[in-house]
Amino acid sequence: MTPDNPLQHKPSAARKALVLGGKTGLLGQALAHVLKEQHWDLLCPGRDDLDVFDQTSLEAYIERHRPSHLFNTIGYTQVDQAEEETRAASRLNTSLPILLARIAKSCNLYFIHYSTDFVFDGKKSIPYLPQDEPNPLSVYGTTKLEGEQGVMALGWDKTLIIRTAWLFGPYKTNFVDKILTLAATRRSLDIVHDQVGCPTYTMDLACNTLALVKAGAQGIFHLTNTGHASWCELAAEAIACTGVPCHARPISSADFPQKAVRPAYSVLDCSDFVRATGLTPRPWIQALRAYLFEKDHACLTDPRD
Ligand SMILES: NC(=O)C1=CN([C@@H]2O[C@H](COP(=O)(O)OP(=O)(O)OC[C@H]3O[C@@H](n4cnc5c(N)ncnc54)[C@H](OP(=O)(O)O)[C@@H]3O)[C@@H](O)[C@H]2O)C=CC1
Numbered sequence: 490m491t492p493d494n495p496l497q498h499k500p501s502a503a504r505k506a507l508v509l510g511g512k513t514g515l516l517g518q519a520l521a522h523v524l525k526e527q528h529w530d531l532l533c534p535g536r537d538d539l540d541v542f543d544q545t546s547l548e549a550y551i552e553r554h555r556p557s558h559l560f561n562t563i564g565y566t567q568v569d570q571a572e573e574e575t576r577a578a579s580r581l582n583t584s585l586p587i588l589l590a591r592i593a594k595s596c597n598l599y600f601i602h603y604s605t606d607f608v609f610d611g612k613k614s615i616p617y618l619p620q621d622e623p624n625p626l627s628v629y630g631t632t633k634l635e636g637e638q639g640v641m642a643l644g645w646d647k648t649l650i651i652r653t654a655w656l657f658g659p660y661k662t663n664f665v666d667k668i669l670t671l672a673a674t675r676r677s678l679d680i681v682h683d684q685v686g687c688p689t690y691t692m693d694l695a696c697n698t699l700a701l702v703k704a705g706a707q708g709i710f711h712l713t714n715t716g717h718a719s720w721c722e723l724a725a726e727a728i729a730c731t732g733v734p735c736h737a738r739p740i741s742s743a744d745f746p747q748k749a750v751r752p753a754y755s756v757l758d759c760s761d762f763v764r765a766t767g768l769t770p771r772p773w774i775q776a777l778r779a780y781l782f783e784k785d786h787a788c789l790t791d792p793r794d
Pocket residue numbers: 509510511512513514515516517535536541561562563564565566581603604605606633652653654655656657661
Protein backbone atom coordinates (compact mmCIF):
# COMPACT_ATOMS: atom_id res chain seq x y z
CA MET A 490 0.00 0.00 0.00
CA THR A 491 1.37 3.46 -0.79
CA PRO A 492 0.72 5.68 2.25
CA ASP A 493 0.52 8.89 0.22
CA ASN A 494 -2.23 7.64 -2.10
CA PRO A 495 -5.31 9.81 -1.41
CA LEU A 496 -7.66 7.08 -2.65
CA GLN A 497 -6.94 4.72 0.21
CA HIS A 498 -7.94 7.22 2.92
CA LYS A 499 -11.52 7.35 1.74
CA PRO A 500 -13.81 4.81 3.39
CA SER A 501 -15.43 2.53 0.85
CA ALA A 502 -18.98 1.22 0.98
CA ALA A 503 -19.24 -2.10 2.81
CA ARG A 504 -20.15 -4.23 -0.20
CA LYS A 505 -19.87 -2.39 -3.47
CA ALA A 506 -18.61 -4.46 -6.39
CA LEU A 507 -16.94 -3.21 -9.53
CA VAL A 508 -17.39 -6.09 -11.99
CA LEU A 509 -15.25 -5.76 -15.09
CA GLY A 510 -16.83 -7.82 -17.85
CA GLY A 511 -20.15 -7.66 -16.00
CA LYS A 512 -21.98 -6.00 -18.86
CA THR A 513 -21.36 -8.55 -21.61
CA GLY A 514 -19.23 -11.48 -20.41
CA LEU A 515 -20.45 -15.05 -19.84
CA LEU A 516 -19.22 -15.17 -16.25
CA GLY A 517 -19.41 -11.42 -15.63
CA GLN A 518 -23.15 -11.27 -16.24
CA ALA A 519 -23.80 -14.29 -13.99
CA LEU A 520 -21.72 -12.66 -11.28
CA ALA A 521 -23.64 -9.40 -11.69
CA HIS A 522 -26.92 -11.31 -11.37
CA VAL A 523 -25.86 -13.08 -8.16
CA LEU A 524 -24.32 -9.96 -6.61
CA LYS A 525 -27.55 -8.10 -7.23
CA GLU A 526 -29.57 -10.97 -5.79
CA GLN A 527 -27.37 -10.81 -2.68
CA HIS A 528 -28.02 -7.06 -2.39
CA TRP A 529 -24.57 -5.77 -3.26
CA ASP A 530 -24.19 -2.34 -4.82
CA LEU A 531 -23.06 -3.01 -8.35
CA LEU A 532 -20.97 -1.24 -10.98
CA CYS A 533 -20.70 -2.91 -14.40
CA PRO A 534 -19.06 -0.50 -16.82
CA GLY A 535 -18.69 -1.74 -20.39
CA ARG A 536 -16.04 -0.85 -22.93
CA ASP A 537 -17.87 2.37 -23.84
CA ASP A 538 -18.13 3.51 -20.22
CA LEU A 539 -14.55 2.92 -19.06
CA ASP A 540 -11.18 2.23 -20.66
CA VAL A 541 -9.79 -0.38 -18.29
CA PHE A 542 -6.29 -0.02 -19.71
CA ASP A 543 -6.15 3.67 -18.82
CA GLN A 544 -4.88 3.74 -15.24
CA THR A 545 -5.82 7.38 -14.68
CA SER A 546 -9.42 6.87 -15.83
CA LEU A 547 -9.72 3.70 -13.83
CA GLU A 548 -8.44 5.35 -10.65
CA ALA A 549 -10.75 8.33 -11.19
CA TYR A 550 -13.67 5.92 -11.66
CA ILE A 551 -12.76 4.12 -8.43
CA GLU A 552 -12.41 7.38 -6.54
CA ARG A 553 -15.80 8.53 -7.82
CA HIS A 554 -17.68 5.29 -7.05
CA ARG A 555 -15.58 3.87 -4.22
CA PRO A 556 -16.15 0.12 -4.61
CA SER A 557 -14.90 -2.23 -1.92
CA HIS A 558 -14.34 -5.22 -4.25
CA LEU A 559 -12.91 -5.42 -7.78
CA PHE A 560 -13.95 -8.52 -9.75
CA ASN A 561 -12.11 -9.03 -13.02
CA THR A 562 -13.89 -11.31 -15.49
CA ILE A 563 -12.39 -9.67 -18.58
CA GLY A 564 -10.29 -12.09 -20.55
CA TYR A 565 -9.17 -13.14 -23.99
CA THR A 566 -11.07 -16.44 -24.15
CA GLN A 567 -10.86 -17.45 -27.84
CA VAL A 568 -8.46 -20.32 -27.27
CA ASP A 569 -7.63 -21.04 -30.94
CA GLN A 570 -7.53 -17.39 -32.02
CA ALA A 571 -5.06 -16.66 -29.21
CA GLU A 572 -2.48 -18.81 -31.00
CA GLU A 573 -2.36 -16.11 -33.69
CA GLU A 574 -3.23 -13.05 -31.61
CA THR A 575 -0.61 -13.54 -28.93
CA ARG A 576 -0.24 -9.84 -28.17
CA ALA A 577 -3.96 -9.25 -27.76
CA ALA A 578 -4.24 -12.34 -25.55
CA SER A 579 -1.28 -11.23 -23.45
CA ARG A 580 -2.68 -7.70 -23.07
CA LEU A 581 -6.00 -8.97 -21.70
CA ASN A 582 -4.86 -12.06 -19.82
CA THR A 583 -1.52 -10.87 -18.43
CA SER A 584 -1.08 -7.07 -18.50
CA LEU A 585 -4.62 -6.17 -17.46
CA PRO A 586 -4.86 -8.31 -14.29
CA ILE A 587 -1.45 -7.03 -13.18
CA LEU A 588 -2.56 -3.43 -13.68
CA LEU A 589 -5.81 -4.12 -11.82
CA ALA A 590 -4.03 -5.83 -8.93
CA ARG A 591 -1.69 -2.84 -8.64
CA ILE A 592 -4.67 -0.48 -8.48
CA ALA A 593 -6.47 -2.77 -6.01
CA LYS A 594 -3.39 -2.61 -3.81
CA SER A 595 -3.07 1.16 -3.93
CA CYS A 596 -6.83 1.71 -3.44
CA ASN A 597 -7.24 -1.02 -0.79
CA LEU A 598 -9.74 -3.09 -2.77
CA TYR A 599 -10.35 -6.84 -2.45
CA PHE A 600 -9.25 -8.11 -5.88
CA ILE A 601 -10.93 -11.21 -7.34
CA HIS A 602 -9.58 -12.56 -10.62
CA TYR A 603 -10.34 -15.69 -12.68
CA SER A 604 -7.94 -18.13 -14.28
CA THR A 605 -8.24 -21.48 -15.99
CA ASP A 606 -7.64 -25.23 -15.95
CA PHE A 607 -5.68 -24.68 -19.19
CA VAL A 608 -2.64 -23.59 -17.11
CA PHE A 609 -2.04 -27.35 -16.69
CA ASP A 610 -0.65 -29.78 -19.28
CA GLY A 611 -3.17 -32.53 -18.51
CA LYS A 612 -0.61 -35.24 -17.80
CA LYS A 613 -2.05 -36.05 -14.37
CA SER A 614 -4.85 -38.55 -13.96
CA ILE A 615 -6.12 -37.33 -10.60
CA PRO A 616 -7.52 -33.82 -9.94
CA TYR A 617 -5.06 -30.92 -10.02
CA LEU A 618 -4.29 -29.15 -6.74
CA PRO A 619 -3.69 -25.38 -6.70
CA GLN A 620 -0.03 -26.00 -5.85
CA ASP A 621 0.58 -28.46 -8.72
CA GLU A 622 3.13 -27.30 -11.27
CA PRO A 623 1.45 -25.49 -14.18
CA ASN A 624 2.69 -26.16 -17.70
CA PRO A 625 0.32 -24.61 -20.24
CA LEU A 626 0.08 -26.06 -23.75
CA SER A 627 -1.48 -23.02 -25.44
CA VAL A 628 -1.00 -19.27 -25.77
CA TYR A 629 -4.28 -18.81 -23.89
CA GLY A 630 -3.03 -20.97 -21.00
CA THR A 631 0.39 -19.31 -20.99
CA THR A 632 -0.99 -15.77 -20.92
CA LYS A 633 -3.43 -16.71 -18.14
CA LEU A 634 -0.61 -18.24 -16.09
CA GLU A 635 1.58 -15.16 -16.58
CA GLY A 636 -1.37 -13.08 -15.38
CA GLU A 637 -1.64 -15.19 -12.23
CA GLN A 638 2.10 -14.98 -11.57
CA GLY A 639 2.24 -11.21 -12.14
CA VAL A 640 -0.70 -10.64 -9.81
CA MET A 641 0.71 -12.86 -7.05
CA ALA A 642 4.15 -11.21 -7.35
CA LEU A 643 2.62 -7.88 -6.26
CA GLY A 644 2.08 -9.38 -2.83
CA TRP A 645 -1.31 -7.76 -2.18
CA ASP A 646 -2.97 -9.75 0.61
CA LYS A 647 -6.54 -9.11 -0.46
CA THR A 648 -6.10 -11.04 -3.70
CA LEU A 649 -8.16 -14.07 -4.69
CA ILE A 650 -7.43 -15.94 -7.92
CA ILE A 651 -10.03 -18.53 -8.86
CA ARG A 652 -9.09 -21.16 -11.42
CA THR A 653 -12.21 -22.52 -13.02
CA ALA A 654 -13.09 -24.53 -16.15
CA TRP A 655 -15.50 -25.36 -18.97
CA LEU A 656 -18.10 -22.68 -18.28
CA PHE A 657 -21.71 -22.81 -19.40
CA GLY A 658 -24.58 -20.57 -18.41
CA PRO A 659 -27.04 -17.89 -19.48
CA TYR A 660 -26.58 -14.52 -21.19
CA LYS A 661 -23.94 -15.52 -23.77
CA THR A 662 -23.53 -18.41 -26.22
CA ASN A 663 -21.36 -21.19 -24.81
CA PHE A 664 -20.43 -24.82 -25.64
CA VAL A 665 -23.75 -26.27 -24.42
CA ASP A 666 -25.78 -23.78 -26.46
CA LYS A 667 -23.61 -24.43 -29.54
CA ILE A 668 -24.18 -28.18 -29.24
CA LEU A 669 -27.93 -27.82 -28.77
CA THR A 670 -28.19 -25.54 -31.80
CA LEU A 671 -26.29 -28.07 -33.92
CA ALA A 672 -28.25 -31.01 -32.49
CA ALA A 673 -31.55 -29.40 -33.53
CA THR A 674 -30.74 -29.97 -37.20
CA ARG A 675 -28.39 -32.98 -37.17
CA ARG A 676 -28.88 -36.69 -36.57
CA SER A 677 -25.38 -37.06 -35.12
CA LEU A 678 -22.49 -34.89 -33.93
CA ASP A 679 -18.82 -35.84 -33.61
CA ILE A 680 -17.47 -34.62 -30.28
CA VAL A 681 -14.06 -35.13 -28.69
CA HIS A 682 -13.99 -37.72 -25.93
CA ASP A 683 -10.29 -37.66 -24.99
CA GLN A 684 -10.33 -34.31 -23.18
CA VAL A 685 -11.67 -34.60 -19.64
CA GLY A 686 -12.52 -31.69 -17.35
CA CYS A 687 -15.25 -30.40 -15.09
CA PRO A 688 -18.12 -28.51 -16.72
CA THR A 689 -19.07 -25.56 -14.54
CA TYR A 690 -22.27 -23.54 -14.31
CA THR A 691 -21.53 -19.81 -14.18
CA MET A 692 -24.35 -19.18 -11.70
CA ASP A 693 -22.91 -21.77 -9.27
CA LEU A 694 -19.43 -20.35 -9.77
CA ALA A 695 -20.73 -16.86 -9.02
CA CYS A 696 -22.47 -17.98 -5.79
CA ASN A 697 -19.45 -20.00 -4.71
CA THR A 698 -17.12 -17.09 -5.49
CA LEU A 699 -19.12 -14.94 -3.08
CA ALA A 700 -18.91 -17.66 -0.44
CA LEU A 701 -15.11 -17.58 -0.79
CA VAL A 702 -15.10 -13.79 -0.59
CA LYS A 703 -17.28 -13.93 2.52
CA ALA A 704 -14.78 -16.37 4.05
CA GLY A 705 -12.02 -13.82 3.32
CA ALA A 706 -10.14 -16.29 1.09
CA GLN A 707 -6.80 -15.17 -0.31
CA GLY A 708 -4.42 -16.76 -2.80
CA ILE A 709 -5.17 -19.31 -5.54
CA PHE A 710 -8.27 -21.53 -5.31
CA HIS A 711 -9.73 -24.13 -7.67
CA LEU A 712 -13.48 -23.83 -8.14
CA THR A 713 -15.72 -25.80 -10.50
CA ASN A 714 -18.79 -27.98 -10.14
CA THR A 715 -17.97 -31.54 -9.02
CA GLY A 716 -17.42 -34.70 -11.06
CA HIS A 717 -15.80 -34.90 -14.46
CA ALA A 718 -16.73 -35.45 -18.11
CA SER A 719 -15.38 -35.41 -21.62
CA TRP A 720 -16.77 -32.80 -24.03
CA CYS A 721 -18.67 -35.66 -25.67
CA GLU A 722 -20.24 -36.70 -22.36
CA LEU A 723 -21.23 -33.11 -21.64
CA ALA A 724 -22.80 -32.79 -25.10
CA ALA A 725 -24.58 -36.16 -24.79
CA GLU A 726 -26.04 -35.19 -21.42
CA ALA A 727 -27.27 -31.82 -22.71
CA ILE A 728 -28.83 -33.48 -25.76
CA ALA A 729 -30.47 -36.17 -23.59
CA CYS A 730 -31.91 -33.52 -21.24
CA THR A 731 -33.60 -31.74 -24.11
CA GLY A 732 -34.83 -34.95 -25.80
CA VAL A 733 -33.57 -33.97 -29.26
CA PRO A 734 -33.04 -37.05 -31.50
CA CYS A 735 -29.31 -36.54 -32.08
CA HIS A 736 -26.47 -38.91 -31.31
CA ALA A 737 -23.22 -37.56 -29.78
CA ARG A 738 -20.46 -39.68 -31.35
CA PRO A 739 -17.18 -39.87 -29.40
CA ILE A 740 -14.08 -38.98 -31.45
CA SER A 741 -10.46 -38.27 -30.60
CA SER A 742 -8.89 -34.79 -30.63
CA ALA A 743 -6.82 -35.92 -33.61
CA ASP A 744 -10.08 -36.19 -35.55
CA PHE A 745 -11.10 -32.65 -34.60
CA PRO A 746 -8.02 -30.57 -35.49
CA GLN A 747 -7.76 -27.25 -33.69
CA LYS A 748 -5.00 -24.63 -33.59
CA ALA A 749 -4.49 -24.77 -29.83
CA VAL A 750 -3.60 -27.91 -27.93
CA ARG A 751 -5.96 -28.57 -25.01
CA PRO A 752 -5.04 -30.61 -21.91
CA ALA A 753 -6.24 -34.22 -22.03
CA TYR A 754 -7.15 -34.10 -18.33
CA SER A 755 -7.79 -30.89 -16.42
CA VAL A 756 -10.09 -31.76 -13.53
CA LEU A 757 -9.47 -29.37 -10.63
CA ASP A 758 -9.37 -30.39 -6.97
CA CYS A 759 -11.69 -28.01 -5.10
CA SER A 760 -11.07 -29.28 -1.56
CA ASP A 761 -9.51 -25.96 -0.46
CA PHE A 762 -12.81 -24.31 -1.39
CA VAL A 763 -14.73 -26.89 0.68
CA ARG A 764 -12.42 -26.32 3.65
CA ALA A 765 -12.64 -22.52 3.41
CA THR A 766 -16.42 -22.28 3.04
CA GLY A 767 -17.89 -25.52 4.39
CA LEU A 768 -19.74 -25.83 1.06
CA THR A 769 -19.47 -28.51 -1.63
CA PRO A 770 -20.29 -27.47 -5.20
CA ARG A 771 -23.06 -29.58 -6.73
CA PRO A 772 -22.32 -32.18 -9.45
CA TRP A 773 -22.03 -30.75 -12.97
CA ILE A 774 -24.92 -32.91 -14.26
CA GLN A 775 -27.29 -31.43 -11.70
CA ALA A 776 -26.06 -27.92 -12.55
CA LEU A 777 -26.50 -28.60 -16.27
CA ARG A 778 -30.10 -29.70 -15.67
CA ALA A 779 -30.72 -26.53 -13.66
CA TYR A 780 -29.28 -24.42 -16.49
CA LEU A 781 -31.40 -26.12 -19.16
CA PHE A 782 -34.51 -25.88 -16.99
CA GLU A 783 -33.93 -22.21 -16.21
CA LYS A 784 -33.19 -21.51 -19.88
CA ASP A 785 -36.36 -23.28 -20.94
CA HIS A 786 -38.52 -21.46 -18.44
CA ALA A 787 -36.79 -18.09 -18.85
CA CYS A 788 -36.29 -17.92 -15.08
CA LEU A 789 -33.38 -15.51 -15.19
CA THR A 790 -33.71 -11.79 -15.53
CA ASP A 791 -31.23 -9.39 -17.03
CA PRO A 792 -28.54 -8.90 -14.35
CA ARG A 793 -28.71 -5.13 -14.79
CA ASP A 794 -32.49 -4.76 -14.41
N1 LIG B 1 -15.31 -19.55 -20.63
C1 LIG B 1 -14.71 -20.55 -19.97
O1 LIG B 1 -15.00 -21.74 -20.21
C2 LIG B 1 -13.68 -20.26 -18.94
C3 LIG B 1 -13.30 -18.97 -18.60
N2 LIG B 1 -12.32 -18.76 -17.65
C4 LIG B 1 -11.92 -17.41 -17.30
O2 LIG B 1 -13.04 -16.74 -16.73
C5 LIG B 1 -13.01 -15.36 -17.11
C6 LIG B 1 -14.32 -15.00 -17.76
O3 LIG B 1 -14.48 -15.79 -18.93
P1 LIG B 1 -15.77 -15.61 -19.85
O4 LIG B 1 -16.89 -15.06 -19.07
O5 LIG B 1 -15.94 -16.87 -20.59
O6 LIG B 1 -15.27 -14.50 -20.87
P2 LIG B 1 -16.07 -13.84 -22.07
O7 LIG B 1 -15.25 -14.03 -23.29
O8 LIG B 1 -17.49 -14.29 -22.09
O9 LIG B 1 -16.10 -12.31 -21.64
C7 LIG B 1 -15.00 -11.54 -21.77
C8 LIG B 1 -15.34 -10.13 -21.28
O10 LIG B 1 -14.17 -9.35 -21.46
C9 LIG B 1 -14.55 -8.16 -22.15
N3 LIG B 1 -13.45 -7.66 -22.96
C10 LIG B 1 -12.76 -8.32 -23.90
N4 LIG B 1 -11.85 -7.51 -24.46
C11 LIG B 1 -11.96 -6.32 -23.84
C12 LIG B 1 -11.29 -5.07 -23.96
N5 LIG B 1 -10.28 -4.91 -24.83
N6 LIG B 1 -11.67 -4.06 -23.17
C13 LIG B 1 -12.69 -4.22 -22.29
N7 LIG B 1 -13.36 -5.37 -22.13
C14 LIG B 1 -12.99 -6.40 -22.89
C15 LIG B 1 -15.70 -8.56 -23.02
O11 LIG B 1 -16.39 -7.39 -23.41
P3 LIG B 1 -17.01 -7.25 -24.90
O12 LIG B 1 -18.25 -8.10 -24.87
O13 LIG B 1 -17.26 -5.80 -25.03
O14 LIG B 1 -15.99 -7.81 -25.84
C16 LIG B 1 -16.47 -9.47 -22.07
O15 LIG B 1 -17.27 -8.73 -21.20
C17 LIG B 1 -11.78 -15.18 -17.99
O16 LIG B 1 -10.72 -14.76 -17.18
C18 LIG B 1 -11.50 -16.58 -18.49
O17 LIG B 1 -10.13 -16.77 -18.78
C19 LIG B 1 -11.71 -19.80 -17.01
C20 LIG B 1 -12.04 -21.08 -17.29
C21 LIG B 1 -13.09 -21.42 -18.23
